[in-house]
Amino acid sequence: MSAPTxxxxxxxxxxxxxxxxxxxxxxxxxxxxxxxxxSWQPGGDDxxxxxxxxxxxxxxxxxxxxxxxxxxxxxxRLDPGSGVKALxxxxxxxxxxxxxxxxxxxxxxxxxFWVGTIDAAEALPSASLYRLDGERLTAMRSALxxxxxxxxxxxxxxxxxxxxxxxxxxxxxxxxxxxxxxxxELWIDLARHDLPGVPDGAAVDSHGDYWCALYGGGQIxxxxxHGAFLESHALPCPHPTMVAFGGADRKTLYITTATQHLSDxxxxxxxxxxxxxxxxxxxxxxxxxxxxxR
Ligand code: BGC
Ligand code: CA
Numbered sequence: 001m002s003a004p005t006x007x008x009x010x011x012x013x014x015x016x017x018x019x020x021x022x023x024x025x026x027x028x029x030x031x032x033x034x035x036x037x038x039s040w041q042p043g044g045d046d047x048x049x050x051x052x053x054x055x056x057x058x059x060x061x062x063x064x065x066x067x068x069x070x071x072x073x074x075x076x077r078l079d080p081g082s083g084v085k086a087l088x089x090x091x092x093x094x095x096x097x098x099x100x101x102x103x104x105x106x107x108x109x110x111x112x113f114w115v116g117t118i119d120a121a122e123a124l125p126s127a128s129l130y131r132l133d134g135e136r137l138t139a140m141r142s143a144l145x146x147x148x149x150x151x152x153x154x155x156x157x158x159x160x161x162x163x164x165x166x167x168x169x170x171x172x173x174x175x176x177x178x179x180x181x182x183x184x185e186l187w188i189d190l191a192r193h194d195l196p197g198v199p200d201g202a203a204v205d206s207h208g209d210y211w212c213a214l215y216g217g218g219q220i221x222x223x224x225x226h227g228a229f230l231e232s233h234a235l236p237c238p239h240p241t242m243v244a245f246g247g248a249d250r251k252t253l254y255i256t257t258a259t260q261h262l263s264d265x266x267x268x269x270x271x272x273x274x275x276x277x278x279x280x281x282x283x284x285x286x287x288x289x290x291x292x293x294r
Contacts, residue, residue, distance in 0.1 A: 004220070004235050004255055007279035008040065008048055015256035015275060016201065017059035017104070020246030022288050027246050028067060028080065029256050029277065032056050032101075037069060039080045040277075042247065048277075051083035058102035061113050062291045070102035070115045075132060089135050093117050093127070100127050104148045104201055104242070109156040110176050111293035114140070116147020122165070129161065131179055133294060140181055149212060151204045153225065154287055160187065160210060162199040167191055169199050169212065171227065187227040190214070195221055195232070201242020201256075205284040211253065213240040220255060220280075237274035238262070245286020253282040 013033035020027055029038050035056050040048035057071040060078075067078045069085070073094055076085040093100040098120070105115030116129040122145060129141040129150070141147075141161065149162030149169055159174040159181055171187035174180075188210070190199065197217020204210050208225035214232075220240055221232040239258040246252050259267050259275040267274055 001233075001283060002281045004233055004253075004278040004280040006273050006276045007042070007254065008277040009273065010048075010276045011259065012036075012257070012275040014241065014258045014260050015277065016241045016258075018242055018244035018246070018254045018256050018277070019060055019062060019289055020244050020250065020254070020286070021062055022250065025248065027244065027254055028060055028062075029244075029254075030057055030060055030069075032058055032103075033260060035071070037067065037078065037080055042252075042279075049080075051078075051080055053078075053083075053085070056101055058118070059105040059115060061105060061107040062289060064291055064293055068107075068113055068292045070105050072101040075102070075113070075115065075137075089132060089137050091117070092130075092137060103127075103146060104150055106150045106152070107290045107292045108159075108174075108176070108179065109152055109290055110179070111290055112179050113292045113294075114150055116141075116144065116150065116161075118147065119145045122146055132292075133179075146198075149199045149202045151202045151210065152287075153204060154206055154208055160202065160204070162202075162212075164198040164200060164215065167198055169202075169210070169227075188212075188223055188229075190217075193221075193229045195219075195229070197238075200240070203243045203245055203253075203286060205245060205282065205286050206250075207284045209284065211243050211282075213242050213255065215239050215241060215258075216261075220253070233280060235278060237271040237276075238266075239274065240278075244289070245282060250285040250288070251282050253280050253286075255279065
């Protein structure tokens with residue numbers, strides 16, 4: 001395993017939601033605060049391209065064609081080439097230009113899109129985690145402050161989810177057919193492992209290990225399928241936000257990072273590569289990211 005190094009030097013405010021499109025050998029990610037969707041084919045000569053959405057957006061998933069993006073105002077189908085978008089469902093927590101924006105999300109193994117929101121002050125339990133079916137959003141968890149860390153085990157039996165300020169990741173029995181989160185249990189408690197920061201975005205590899213970005217903790221932590229801490233990998237910046245396995249063998253771990261919450265001194269002198277896309281080699285391949293088909 002190599003240490004994380006800069007894959008694409010960027011100055012993102014809140015890089016997030018890397019997703020590897022295996023069929024097109026392309027990595028997509030977003031800058032939430034700047035409302036940008038990036039697309040990049042590693043190994044080629046081309047720099048990443050980006051399209052501006054005109055509003056913040058929390059995350060993306062792969063569509064049957066193009067992308068599904070969860071912007072502040074709602075969930076859209078997006079053609080990342082042209083920037084043309086079409087509304088699928090409005091954000092129930094965003095009315096009259098105020099409220100909570102969408103945050104972390106992911107496609108489940110049966111092709112349904114799940115996406116959570118973030119309390120506008122990142123403190124009150126006003127956010128929820130939703131499941132999208134066609135054009136309908138159903139709240140599946142509520143009373144959250146910052147919905148994050150959503151991922152599924154390779155056998156599809158478990159869903160993992162974090163409400164970041166609690167510093168905990170919960171594991172739910174996932175009923176894939178019904179698309180429901182059954183009996184939940186506390187699975188990872190950063191306090192118990194003496195790990196810094198809060199759990200942000202995550203990805204589960206094909207062996208079932210949970211790789212989680214510790215926002216404010218400057219590292220990626222790896223836990224096994226039982227939630228036991230295995231190791232962590234330090235980054236040269238405090239705010240990694242999410243990870244995705246990519247590359248031809250899906251054994252490159254891509255890591256997005258943020259510069260928000262950093263002072264000018266920290267950003268320019270202490271952590272000059274903050275806001276970049278990082279990459280490191282991983283021991284096990286990632287799962288193939290499913291496409292939203294429902
Ligand atoms: C949110 C950020 C937040 C971070 C840490 C991210 O998912 O988008 O706004 O600061 O989590 O909780
Ligand atoms: Ca996140």
